Each structure stands twice: as structure tokens, then as C-alpha cells.
Amino acid sequence: MKCKRCGKTPAAVDLPSHHAAFCPDCFFVFFRRQVEDGIRRFSLLAPDDRVLVCVSGGKDSLVLWDVLMELGYRTEGLYIDLGIRGYSDRSKEKVIAYAAGRGKEPIVVDLRAEGAPIPEAARISRKEECAVCGTVKRYFFNRIAAQRAFTVVATGHNLDDEAARLLGNLLHWDGDHLARQHPLLPETSDGLVRKVKPLWRLSELETASYGFLKGIDFVTEECPMSVDATSLVYKEALSLIEDAMPGTRSKFYSGFLRFRNVPEFIAKSGEDDRPAGTCGVCGAPSYTETCGYCRLKEKIRKAMEQR
């Protein structure tokens, strides 16, 4: 099959949801345009932004960094070492090697050095690994952005991630989370940085193909903590539907973004109007005297002492 865009070179990527198939070069054009359209639709990024790109070593985040650099944005990469034996070390290597190839050096936060590695944090706080990991990561996204004057934090969530999350939120009619689900979370007056998901229009197949064809060397293993994640079940269910009806996933998420403008769609509880103070320990924005991250860290410290 020939590429449907140039009509010359054999197609390398088949995209039933777009009724298209592209050769590598035309696929890169298609991919960049999709990212640009996604950015433009919700004004995710401005040319003078300083973008902190959160990179895990997996395909989505490295592809995000890659394409944002190609589009000419000013970016730096942030790698958070979760302290997961083996997996974290292999991921960090990939991030450092990728950055070096572009003449960059990632900012690295080491959760072991910070006293909050995820496996211990989850065990001691008796919470799900993915939940604790989310809390800790968000904390450092904001902290590093504030310390180093980044104007925006970008994460590599793709269409499959967002559609799966939407399905989960709808299955549970979770008004709070539905209210917060969007490619753009604006900065808040109390100091939380703007957060954006520029890959929201790109499927996992598309980000993987881009990474592969660009020769980006990413970690292919899944995080060992996420094997039981419910999001994987939602992804599997949506894949089943996508296979039978290509394009459904994309219509589902785009349709939601139009539908959610209806103000009453979203339970008001999504908004927290209390003015936030600052954490007495670390100075981060916080609704409580000590922020969630500092309380978690203190809990871990005490548990370690008692050993």
C-alpha cells in the first residue's frame, strides 16, 4: 500500500481511525500537525513559554519532548526517579541518553534522596502505588516549575490514556474528576503552575509509531507497580470497541470536551473555592498547615526510624 499523502513511498503506518496510511516522512508531518492542532485548540502553549516536560523514559513523554523541541518550544526535561528497583534505573538511563543526544541534561529528582521512594511511600501510607505516585509527582512538577521559573508543565498523556480515564470517571459518575479532566489545567492564583497535555489527540499506536520511526530509544517495559491498575481494564475495553469501530475513542474524548462546556454537567464539588495557604514545612501551596507531600515524607521518616 502506498502512502495516502505523497502517493509515492510505501506506507509504514496504517491508521484506520483516520482512514489513512502514511510513509514515515508524511507520518511525521501528520503527527506534528495533530500536536499543533491540539495545542492551538485550547491555547495550551504560547511561543514565549518556558516548558517543563515531564519525562519518564517511556515512549509518550520522550516523543512529547521530541516534538515540542521540533516545534520550536523552549523546553527542559524533568525526570523523577521513583525509586523502583531496576525499572527506575533503566528509565533514567534512557532519559539521560535521549537528552544527551539533543545536547541537553534533564533535571533529576531522586525520590530515594528526597526520602519518599514510591514503594515505601505506598506501603507506609497504605495507599495504592499509582495514587501515591500521582501525589508525589504533582508536588514536584509544581515545586521544580516554581523554583526554576517554568511557565507551564507538559505531560505525555495520550488519547488512549485520556479516553480510559474518561471512561472510568463516567462509569463512576465522578463529578470532581470529570470537572478536572481537560488537556489544559490553568495556573491557579495560589501558585499551582499551568499543566497541559499536548498529545491529547494522538493515540498510543501513533505515539509508539512516532517514537519507533524516529529511532527514539525508550523503555518498553510497563511500570511494575501499575500491573493491576484499573486504567488498564478501561483501556482494554476501549480497544475492543475501537477495533470494531475505528475512530470511536477519538470521537468519545472530543465529544466530551464539547459536552463538558455545559456548566451544570459538572458537579460543582469539583471546584474548591477556599483560598490556599502555604505549607509550613516546604512553602508549597496547601489547604492544610502542612502539605500532603510533607506529611507523607514525615510518615516515612518516622516509620524508618522505628525499624
Next chain:
Amino acid sequence: MKCKRCGKTPAAVDLPSHHAAFCPDCFFVFFRRQVEDGIRRFSLLAPDDRVLVCVSGGKDSLVLWDVLMELGYRTEGLYIDLGIRGYSDRSKEKVIAYAAGRGKEPIVVDLRAEGAPIPEAARISRKEECAVCGTVKRYFFNRIAAQRAFTVVATGHNLDDEAARLLGNLLHWDGDHLARQHPLLPETSDGLVRKVKPLWRLSELETASYGFLKGIDFVTEECPMSVDATSLVYKEALSLIEDAMPGTRSKFYSGFLRFRNVPEFIAKSGEDDRPAGTCGVCGAPSYTETCGYCRLKEKIRKAMEQR
């Protein structure tokens, strides 16, 4: 495993979504209560109603008729012979045999005699079989109810049916269909009878178990026209999620019924405020001079003549 209700008899039905397992007698009690709760929640039926139960010969509709009789409602069964070779004949036999066992005789509408058997109607109108079948059935539900003074039409849609339909409507953000999805569709001023789905709280596993344990002889084959139905894909996707997280399907549909009370949730387009007139051919309520069913029938008649 013993029955979780009586603690004596061995359990015959295991229901992970209810954290329960029942012996046959206790399951019947559970099942009837679920139906009664479902009826009460939305005032689907009143004691003085004359209920037209639409029976296809499958498990759900025969179980519905059975349990409504047990609960003391005044019911008659309506069987619509769709004119599908083999399948329709076998279904009709089951309905007649079931009714005879209860000293009843179903009302039968024969679509071949009416000039609108589904396979020909779908082919000639170039529409999907399931869509045409829905139009034709709704027409006769209303017509028979009006002719014979029934106050309400009851169909056997179960929780799996409704959850799958909801998922489909959400995947496409179909405001019209979301607005009309409810166990109760009230009667309209222009002559459409009230329609209810008393089994909306019961899963397919539960209706099948009830039918089996009650010794109801139903058609087990699926309608041959429905093999490609998209609803089957949605059902499969939800089953995958239900297996991993029992109870999700029920919370999904119940949550929707609470959420949909938010008036702006539903696109206003769901409501058609034009006053309906009556069909010039058959006298049924209709927004057009000739109703959809009569136009379909005329199309089939002409196509047959031209042969």
C-alpha cells in the same frame, strides 16, 4: 457454598456484584424484590394498570411476564412475528406454549400478514435490520395498546441492555438518546402510551438464572439479524470491566439515572415540542402526514409489485 440468605440450602446462583449467593427459593425472593424496587423507584406501574407485556420468546421478556403475573399485575402478552424464517416460528411456539401453561393466549401481530416482514423491510428501505425492527415494534406497541385500552407497555430490557445502550450513547455523546434513556417513558399528550422497563435493575445473568430455575422454556438462539449489532460490542466491553470490578455495571447505570436529573446534562434537542397530528393512513400519532410505518409499508408494497 450455602445460600447467604437462608444459610441452609446450597447456593445455586452466585452474584459477585451483590456479594451474595442464593439457593433457588431465596433467589426468587431476591429477584422479585429487585423488580419491585425497580418499579417503585420510578413509579413504573400502578396496581390498576392494564399492562401489555412485549414478549419475543427470549428469556428476558418471558421472565418479565412471569414475574409481573406473580406480583399480581393485570397483564397480556404481545408477540410480534417479525417474519424471520425459522427463528420467528420457533420463538412464536415458545411464547404460545408459555402462555398456555398460564391459561393465557398471547396477542399476535404477524408482520408478513401486515406486509412489513423485517428482512424485506430492511432490504427495501436500505436500513439496518435492528433500526427498522425498532420502528415497526414501537408502532405496534402503541397501536395495540390504543386499540385494546392498555395503560402501559412493558419490555424486558435488562441492566446489561441498558448499560450497553448508555455506553454507546456516551461514546457518541448522543444528547437525544441520552435524554430518552430511562426505565420510564411517560405517555405523551399526543397519544403515545407509557413505556416501562421493570427489569432495569436485573443483570442478564440474573434473568437467565431466574428463567432457568423457574423452568421457563425460552428461545436461546440470538436473533440472526442482530449478530453484527454494535450493542454486542458494548456489552462485551462492559463484561470485561464487570469481571474485573463486579458491580460496576450497576453503579454506572444507577449513577447515570441520578446524574441525568441535571437538566442541562441533556441536549435540549431531545425534546420535540411540535404538536403531533395523526397519520392520514392509519390514524396513529405522527409528525408527518403519513407515519413512518405506513410509508415503510407502502415502499415495500411498491417494491413487491415491481417484481
